[in-house]
Amino acid sequence: MPGEFDFIRWIMSQWRGRAGERVIVPPGDDLAVLKWSGDDLLIVGVDQVLDGVHFDSAVHSPRDIGRKVMNRNLSDCAAMACLPAAAVATAALPKGASLDYAKELYLGMSDAGNAFDCPVVGGDTASWDGKLVLTLTILGRSAGIQPVTRAGAKAGDAIFVTGPLGGSILGRHMTFTPRVALAREIATIGISAMIDLSDGLSRDLRHICEQSGVGAIIEASRIPIHADVSRLATTSTTPLEHALHDGEDYELCFTSALDHSTRGTPIGTITAGDKLLVKHADNRLEELKPGGFEHSL
Amino acid sequence: MPGEFDFIRWIMSQWRGRAGERVIVPPGDDLAVLKWSGDDLLIVGVDQVLDGVHFDSAVHSPRDIGRKVMNRNLSDCAAMACLPAAAVATAALPKGASLDYAKELYLGMSDAGNAFDCPVVGGDTASWDGKLVLTLTILGRSAGIQPVTRAGAKAGDAIFVTGPLGGSILGRHMTFTPRVALAREIATIGISAMIDLSDGLSRDLRHICEQSGVGAIIEASRIPIHADVSRLATTSTTPLEHALHDGEDYELCFTSALDHSTRGTPIGTITAGDKLLVKHADNRLEELKPGGFEHSL
Numbered sequence: 001m002p003g004e005f006d007f008i009r010w011i012m013s014q015w016r017g018r019a020g021e022r023v024i025v026p027p028g029d030d031l032a033v034l035k036w037s038g039d040d041l042l043i044v045g046v047d048q049v050l051d052g053v054h055f056d057s058a059v060h061s062p063r064d065i066g067r068k069v070m071n072r073n074l075s076d077c078a079a080m081a082c083l084p085a086a087a088v089a090t091a092a093l094p095k096g097a098s099l100d101y102a103k104e105l106y107l108g109m110s111d112a113g114n115a116f117d118c119p120v121v122g123g124d125t126a127s128w129d130g131k132l133v134l135t136l137t138i139l140g141r142s143a144g145i146q147p148v149t150r151a152g153a154k155a156g157d158a159i160f161v162t163g164p165l166g167g168s169i170l171g172r173h174m175t176f177t178p179r180v181a182l183a184r185e186i187a188t189i190g191i192s193a194m195i196d197l198s199d200g201l202s203r204d205l206r207h208i209c210e211q212s213g214v215g216a217i218i219e220a221s222r223i224p225i226h227a228d229v230s231r232l233a234t235t236s237t238t239p240l241e242h243a244l245h246d247g248e249d250y251e252l253c254f255t256s257a258l259d260h261s262t263r264g265t266p267i268g269t270i271t272a273g274d275k276l277l278v279k280h281a282d283n284r285l286e287e288l289k290p291g292g293f294e295h296s297l
Numbered sequence: 298m299p300g301e302f303d304f305i306r307w308i309m310s311q312w313r314g315r316a317g318e319r320v321i322v323p324p325g326d327d328l329a330v331l332k333w334s335g336d337d338l339l340i341v342g343v344d345q346v347l348d349g350v351h352f353d354s355a356v357h358s359p360r361d362i363g364r365k366v367m368n369r370n371l372s373d374c375a376a377m378a379c380l381p382a383a384a385v386a387t388a389a390l391p392k393g394a395s396l397d398y399a400k401e402l403y404l405g406m407s408d409a410g411n412a413f414d415c416p417v418v419g420g421d422t423a424s425w426d427g428k429l430v431l432t433l434t435i436l437g438r439s440a441g442i443q444p445v446t447r448a449g450a451k452a453g454d455a456i457f458v459t460g461p462l463g464g465s466i467l468g469r470h471m472t473f474t475p476r477v478a479l480a481r482e483i484a485t486i487g488i489s490a491m492i493d494l495s496d497g498l499s500r501d502l503r504h505i506c507e508q509s510g511v512g513a514i515i516e517a518s519r520i521p522i523h524a525d526v527s528r529l530a531t532t533s534t535t536p537l538e539h540a541l542h543d544g545e546d547y548e549l550c551f552t553s554a555l556d557h558s559t560r561g562t563p564i565g566t567i568t569a570g571d572k573l574l575v576k577h578a579d580n581r582l583e584e585l586k587p588g589g590f591e592h593s594l
Contacts, residue, residue, distance in 0.1 A: 004422050004423070004424070006396060007396060007399050007400070007422055008422070010396070010400060011403060011420075014403075014407070018416075022382070022383070023383070023416060023418050026418060026419075027417075027418060027419050027420065031419060032383075032385065032418035032419035034382075034383055034418065034436075036333050036334070036335060036337060036339065036438075037333070037334070037335030037336055037337035037438075038333060038334030038335020038336070038337070039334055039335070040333060040334035040335075042333065042339070042436070044383070044385055044418065044419060044434075044436065045385060045419050045421075046385040046386065046387050046419065046420060046421055046432070046434055047387075047421050048387040048389060048421055048423060048430075048432070050389050050423055050425045050427065051425075051427075052425060052426060052427075053423060053425050054423075085319070085331075086319070086320070086329075086331055086341070088329065088341055088342060088343040088434055089343065090343050090344070090345040090432045092345060092347055092430055099303060099304060099307070102304050103304070103307060106308060106311075110311070119315075119320065120324075121320050121323060121324060121329035121331065121341065122323075122324050122328060122329035122341060122342050122343065123308075123324065123343060124342075124343055124344050124345055124432075125301050125304055125305070126301070126345060126347055126350060126351075127301070128347045128348075128349060128350050128428075129349060130347065130348075130349075130427045130428050130430070131425075131427050133345075133389055133427070133430050135343070135345070135387045135421075135432045137341075137343055137385055137434035139331075139339070139341065139436075141333075141334075
């Protein structure tokens with residue numbers, strides 16, 4: 001069944017050879033990078049949250065929903081190691097939503113943005129007979145640090161993650177803190193590729209490998225598993241599988257030839273070729289299949 | 298009943314006094330204007346189209362829907378007299394939409410954008426059990442022309458519109474051409490305020506007046522009425538009312554102390570005070586009430 005990533009691959013194919021002076025990083029990374037006038041590169045991307053997919057309006061407060069759409073975008077900024085600068089947003093509001101509800105959505109976005117000096121500078125609101133949709137577009141600045149893409153990982157680089165993974169569905173997917181400052185710090189020291197973990201490590205590491213033209217071996221025993229996983233009463237899924245596939249961790253996964261073990265947990269090594277493997281405690285190698293979240297079309 | 302414009306006014310009140318060095322034009326205009334590094338100002342805004350509100354997916358092709366969301370944003374660029382530079386977009390796709398349908402949406406956006414050298418450089422796709430939502434964020438450059446806001450109209454300025462109004466529901470709301478080149482031309486010559494006519498002249502001229510702190514008198518006999526209006530079989534609404542209130546004309550309304558009558562139709566005069574009036578052929582003055590489209594929350 002064709003899905004979201006087939007669509008993205010098709011869009012990337014439309015762009016092949018077209019990136020140039022103005023568009024430095026075209027569609028296919030966390031954010032696009034544009035040359036603007038002056039020294040600062042303009043980094044731009046957009047993300048949406050849909051009722052019933054990314055949040056549940058019957059459960060989550062409008063303030064938290066607003067925060068989430070901003071924080072997802074700030075996490076994309078982190079993935080490129082850029083500095084958030086401003087945002088614009090849309091709300092498609094169910095008919096009957098009150099003015100107070102709309103204000104809470106806005107305050108959620110602006111609260112989360114203001115924490116990173118990233119004001120909401122514009123937007124569009126409409127009401128309809130559908131469910132709530134929020135989108136937010138973020139503008140970032142390179143501000144002295146070359147944007148980090150998914151495409152620079154090299155065989156021999158170590159692979160790091162910035163925090164424990166899995167079980168975010170219990171609440172962390174609404175309340176995470178985007179790793180903007182840490183991303184700027186590690187990019188200044190030196191890294192080769194980076195992504196934020198929104199679709200699950202097994203999918204997101206694959207994005208790095210595909211765009212860098214490399215493979216990877218990760219060690220099962222080194223994957224940091226979040227305490228939330230133990231609270232998920234699942235019999236069919238192991239804790240490791242939750243950490244590999246759950247998604248919405250919003251930690252960073254990055255690669256580097258340098259030792260970043262004080263800033264992240266080393267979980268494996270980039271390899272030549274194109275295979276993604278998990279090495280278990282008994283040295284058994286297993287293919288790392290993408291088990292994370294993909295929107296099917 | 299509180300509506301979209303109450304919400305926008307509240308957001309504007311949140312910003313009062315906060316615009317500064319980085320945010321030159323805050324929320325409340327067609328687009329926001331940001332200071333970036335270098336000489337070029339960064340102009341940014343976002344617009345959305347919702348199934349059943351701005352288009353009907355049972356009637357309109359995905360190519361035309363994609364075109365519309367890009368062209369609405371290009372029309373906002375025209376309203377600020379800026380040069381479109383790049384766009385990012387989201388699609389919330391109904392479950393079961395095919396990959397081909399998604400491609401057609403993208404091609405509609407990119408076709409319309411490429412006509413103005415405005416590529417789609419990034420985006421986000423998700424599927425859900427709701428109806429189709431497209432959003433598009435546009436980035437423009439000042440490129441040597443100071444952005445034109447809604448706030449500069451002065452008593453004595455003439456009011457112009459760039460084309461005939463009314464009846465766009467018959468099809469023009471999907472097929473219009475944004476007035477980007479004309480906007481740049483008239484802004485170079487000299488204008489004081491501008492807006493694109495999306496909500497209807499009676500609402501959009503009010504936006505100029507409110508933000509400029511002025512009033513207006515327009516002459517009924519001078520309002521150019523589109524031929525489409527005569528095809529609307531309405532008994533309760535006059536052709537003039539259609540031209541004043543229908544909306545989605547995507548022509549420009551601008552004010553100037555100069556004579557722009559070769560580039561637009563003069564329809565009236567900006568006045569001191571805050572009254573918006575229509576002068577009828579028999580010299581009768583009538584208050585111009587906002588009859589255009591407002592989303593109720």
